[in-house]
Amino acid sequence: MLATLITAVVDGLEGALVRVEVDVAPGLPVCQIVGLPDAALSEARERVRGAIRNSGFLYPQQRITVNLAPAGRRKHGAAYDVAIAVGILVASGQVAASGGDWALLGELSLSGAVHPVAGVLPMVHTLARAGARRVGVPAANAAEAALVDGLEIEPLLGLDDAARLVAGPRGRRAAKATRAAFVAVSGTFDERAAGAALVGSDPPVDLADVRGQAAARWGLEVALAGGHSLLLVGPPGAGKTLLARTIPGLLPPLDEREALEVTVIASVAGLLGPGDGLRRARPFRAPHHTASYPALVGGGPRLAPGEVSLAHTGVLFLDELAEFDRDVLEALRQPLEEGSVVIARAQGSLRFPAQVQLVAAMNPCRCGYHGDPERACTCPPGEPERYVRRISGPLLDRLDLRVEMPRVRPADLLLGPDPEPSAAAAVRIASARERAQSRNGGRLNARLAGREAVELCRLAPSARELLAVVAARRSLSARGVHRILRVARTIADLADREAVLEADLLAAADLRDPAAALRPELAA
Amino acid sequence: MLGVGPFGPRGPEAQPVGGGRDAHSLRTRPGAPFRSSEVETLAEERQAWVVLATVDGVGERTLAHLVATHGTARRVLWLAARGRLGRGLASEPERRRGVLAAATLAGIEAAAQDPGARLAALAAAAVWTVTLLDADYPARLQTLLVPPPVLFGQGDPRALDAPRAVAIVGTRRASPAGRFEASRAAAGLAARGVTVVSGLAIGIDGAAHAAALEAGGTTLAAIGAGHARPGPAAHRALVRRILERGAVIGELPPAARASRGTYPRRNRLIVALADAVLVVEAPARSGALITAHLAMEQGVPLYVVPGRATSELSAGCRALLDEGSGHAFGGARELCRELGWEDTSVDVGQSGGGAVVDPAGCLTCDPAAAVFSSDAARDGFAGLTGTGPGAACRVAAGGPRHDAAVLPALSMPEREVARIVARGPITMDQLLDATRASPGELAATLTLLQLRGLVRSMGPLYLPAGRLLLTAP
Known part of the structure; x- marks a missing residue:
């Protein structure tokens, strides 16, 4: 007997429909899964058999063939487990499908419990567009699946839930299905708590905890208010x-x-x-400098989004920028420029959004003390210049602001007034962003094209001349001039001013061009 | 010239020129009267010296030895062109020391084949030479025990005979404070008409050269390499600017590369070319200390910037002071007074009139200044323009651009910030504490001061530059 079910697969950020066909026929008791499955999917056989047996059903001693269509598409992961198991139950006559527009997602454990899977949101979205009315998803994924309007989400705790969903109210056999008591040999554990990372999940810091560095705080505020990418340069311990x-x-x-x-x-x-339901917090991703190309940009065998996409709409923070692999950094250029990542494969290309604000930090040289007022740099002469040159010029060109951070003086750590807390700065940043977005058609100042930046700054003639002087003295390129204009626009927005004044231009010009560090003649 | 050899049909005379019989003295009596044919032979002989000096491996010892052995350099080349130079060359002990290595001999023979090409190559590279045979050989170098027989130079040769010259030397790993001290000393000396001599290395040397030029003065760089690669790549622009108003000299031919020994040899030139040596920043083991000891040997007054007591970069300086070898440096004015030089300049900020130049652009005559003046009227950047157009600008006369005092020309916030930066390198955070301005306001002020060439930034620090270096307390 044959059973056909609908489920979905994730392709990039989009879902795609997959048809699960299960044929149970007389023959040797083997189970075969065809349709380009990967290792995790091939092992579904064993999970499905255990889950069926432990849910009070019989695993048919017949030849079972599972076909995943379209056959040409590669499939991976365990999200098909529930659909395959239910297909076997229907095809072997243990559950009578009541019909209706339902679909199933989820990974099975041997006990019959349904475990969460990745990508439920786009998969459910695709199923909804394809006309599904009821979708059974792992209970842990129910919150994200509920973000899709116009369909009924059935949280599945076990295979029995899935069987009841398929059988409908009249499915008598399914009603008898049980869930094996989880035999906790080694006690029960809180799996969710176990998922909380020990390392790398530093809690956010409040600005009130950052002492000294008034200039850098201001630079950061300007950068966040305008979405300008920022390079922090300073010795170890500068903060x-x-x-x-x-x-x-x-x-x-x-x-x-x-x-x-x-x-x-x-x-x-x-x-x-x-x-977890809808994410409300802006992402802040801080990959380690040993991050590989797929980890940062995306791709890999599973075509997963990289850090630059995980930071979409938020901040990608690259600490120790000069220590990153040069090729990996080079690969960031295109996402930073275009706001998306394109991963080309033989079967076609994928696009992940990647509108990120880049914030990077680095030491001024290998030992970290080049130009330090107190401590001698132990690098050989010429080494500081070489160190900066590890970062390619074009990437430095993508960075809008450079803020130099000196080491904090001990007096600042102990004396002086308490620094302003984050909440106060956050209010100014939010209002400056609002002002900019309502004027710029929803974009931050950093995303303004050059000509737009000129127009939206509405400089007085004298200010234009001043900018010309700055450009001439610093030998700025057109990109450099536009950079100053965008930053000046943000400084005016932070002051809640529509007009960009000379003082704004001058202040913007002091937030130095990161690429200038590359010109040794200027540095010398 | 070809066919009969470079020295005429009779071959070179076997008589040494200028009485240089002593193997280790090539000294001549400059200005001795010559008959016209003698002048001609002298010109040929000096060319032969230059040709020999362009050969890799021929230093002053080899040259002196060759000339002493064969009488004249022309004869050396004449013999070499015929492959007969190797014979009867050196005394036994010198032969054992390998005075004339095979490679050097081959080099001389190659040069002798076409000496004209060597000279043309020098001219093409705009490298001039001065030899011990010349009447205008720098008097300062004559004082050396073994003066370089041939000196290669670019730029203005008159810089070698500056009546007043002070060498400023120090570590390549200079701290911002050290660079500031070097800049301030160089600017102060340059403003008093003193030529600043240094070694074109990065760090203290570079800061001294640059500040001397910025102050409108002359600077002389003695290099330990050939003129093809006179210094670090980072100093390419600096070299161009030095050549406009000073000179770069060395005793190695243009193609020569620097090696371990070449820098200490250059240091003796630096000392000889200066009336005093100032060591700005030197750690316990530093090439600058070699220069300091050479100065002591040659009896050149030695001055030392003491530096901060805790700074490891000034350990060598403190040692010099402790052992009583050097005097503590107390500013350019005091140094000039101690050297007995009449002070022709007056420090900026005290009164008008003085050889003070703002190279970054005179705001009273620069067209850009008009922008500031219109801003100033409208937006309260009052007083940005200085003393008004044409007040005392003497660009056309080739003199200093204007003699306005720096600080009164600036707006109030600028003046306040400039006065603080003039004291030495400072971070923006420290300036914020000192001025109580907002970061945005301070950043704008600092940009203005940078546009005026009065302040420059280096890492997190802001340093005084240009005329502001001359307002030091």
């Missing part, structure tokens, strides 16, 4: 990383559209925890 960790507390929450995009990406990457 670059600490300052960067205040960013999550300074960024405004996501709007509806952004929140959905961020949640979809998190769903596909499997980063949504059990019960």
Whole structure:
């Protein structure tokens, strides 16, 4: 007997429909899965058999063939487990399908319990568009699946739930299905709590905890208010990383559209925890400098989104920028320029959104003390210039602001007034962003094209001349001039002013051009 | 010239020119009267010296030895062109020391084949030479025990005979404070008409050269390499600017590369070319200390910037002071007074009139200044323009651009910030504490001061530059 079910697969950030056909026929008791499955999917056989037996059903001693269509598409993961198991139950006559527009997602454990899978949000979205009315999803994924309007989400705790969903109210056999008591040989554990990372989940820092560095705080505020990419340069112990960790507390929450995009990406990457719904916080991603190309940009065998996409609409923080692999950094150029990542494969190309604000930090040289007022740099002469040159010029060109951070004087750590808390700065940043977005058609100042920046600054003639003087003295390129204009626009927005004044241009010009560090003649 | 050899049909005379019979003295009596044919032979002989000096491996010892052995350099080349130079060359002990290595001999023979090409190559590279045979050989170098027989130079040769010259030397790993001290000393000396001599290395040397030029003065760089690669790549622009108003000299031919020994040899030139040596920043083991000891040997007054007591970069300086070898440096004015030089300049900020130049652009005559003046009227950047157009600008006369005092020309916030930066390198955070301005306001002020060439940034620090270096306390 044959059973056909509908389920979905994730392709990039989009879902795609997959038909699961199960044929149970007389023959040797073997189970075969065809349709380009990967290893995890081939092992579904064993999970499905255990789950069926432990849910009070019989595993048919017949020849079972599972076909995943379209046959040409590669399939991976365990999200088909529930559909395959139910297909076997229907095909072997143990559950009578009541009909109706339902679909199933989920991974099975041997006990018959349904475990969460990655990418439920886009898969459910695709199923809804295809006309499904009821979708059974793992209970842990129900919150994200509920973000899709217009269909009924059935949280599945076990295979028995799935069987009841398929059989409908009249399915008598299914009603008798049980769930095997989880035989906790080694006690019960809180799996959710276990998922909380021990390392790398530093809590955000409040600006009130950052002492000294008044100039850098201002630079960070300007950068976040305008979405300008920022390079922090300073010796070890200057507080670059600490300052960067205040960013999550300074960024405004996501709007509806952004929140959905961020949640979809998190769903596909499997980063949504059990019960997580819409993401509201702006992402802040800080990959380690040993990150590989697929980890940062995306791709890999599973075509997963990389850090640059996980930081979409938020901040990508690259600490120790000069220590990153040069090729990996080079690969960031295109996403930073275009706001999306394109991963080309033989079967076609994928696009992940990647509108990120880049914040990077680095030492001025290998030993870290080049130009330090107190401590001697132990690098050989010429080494500081070489160190900066590890970062390619074109990438430095993508960075809008450079803020130099000196080491904090001990007096600042102990004396002086308490620094301003994040909340106060966050209000200014949010209002400056609002002002900019309402004027720029929803974009931050950093995303203004050159000509737009000129127009939206509405410079007085004298200010134009002043900018010409700055450009001439610093031998600025057109890109450099536009950079100053965008930053000046943001400084005026922070002051809640529509007019961009000379003082704004001059202040913007002091937030130095990161590429200038590359010209040794200027540095010398 | 070809066919009969470079020295005429009779071959070179076997008589040494200028009485240089002593193997280790090539000294001549400059200005001795010559008959016209003698002048001609002298010109040929000096060319032969230059040709020999372009050969890799021929230093002053080899040259002196060759000339002493064969009488004249022309004869050396004449013999070499015929492959007969190797015979009867060196005394036994010198032969054992390998005075004339095979490679050097081959080089001389190659040069002798076409000496004209060597000279043309020098001319093409705009490298001039001065030899011990010349009447205008720098008097300062004559004081050396073994003066370089041939000196290669670019730029203005008159810089070698500056009546007043002070060498400023120090570590390549200079701290911002050290660079500031070097800049301030160089600017102060340059403003008093003193030529600043240094070694074109990065760090203290570079800061001294640059500040001397910025102050409108002359600077002389003695290099330990050939003129094809006179210094670090980072100093390419600096070399161009030095050649406009000073000179770069060395005793190695243009193609020569620097090696371990070449820098200490250059240091003796630096010392000889200066009336005093100032060591700005030197750690316990530093090439600058070699220069300091050479200065002591040659009896050149030695001055030392003490530096901060805790700075490891000034350990060598403190040692010099402790052992009583050097005097503590107390500013350019005091140094000039101690050297007995009449002070022709007056420090900026005290009164008008003085050889003070703002190279970054005179705001009273620069067209860009008009922008500032219109801003100033409208937006309260009052007083940005200085003393008004044409007040005392003497660009056309080739003199200093204007003699306005720096600080009164600036707006109030600028003046306040400039006064603080003039004291030495400072971070923006420290300036924020000192001025109580907002970061945005301070950043704008600092940009203005940078546009005026009064302040420059280096890492997190802001340093005084240009005329502001001359307002030092």
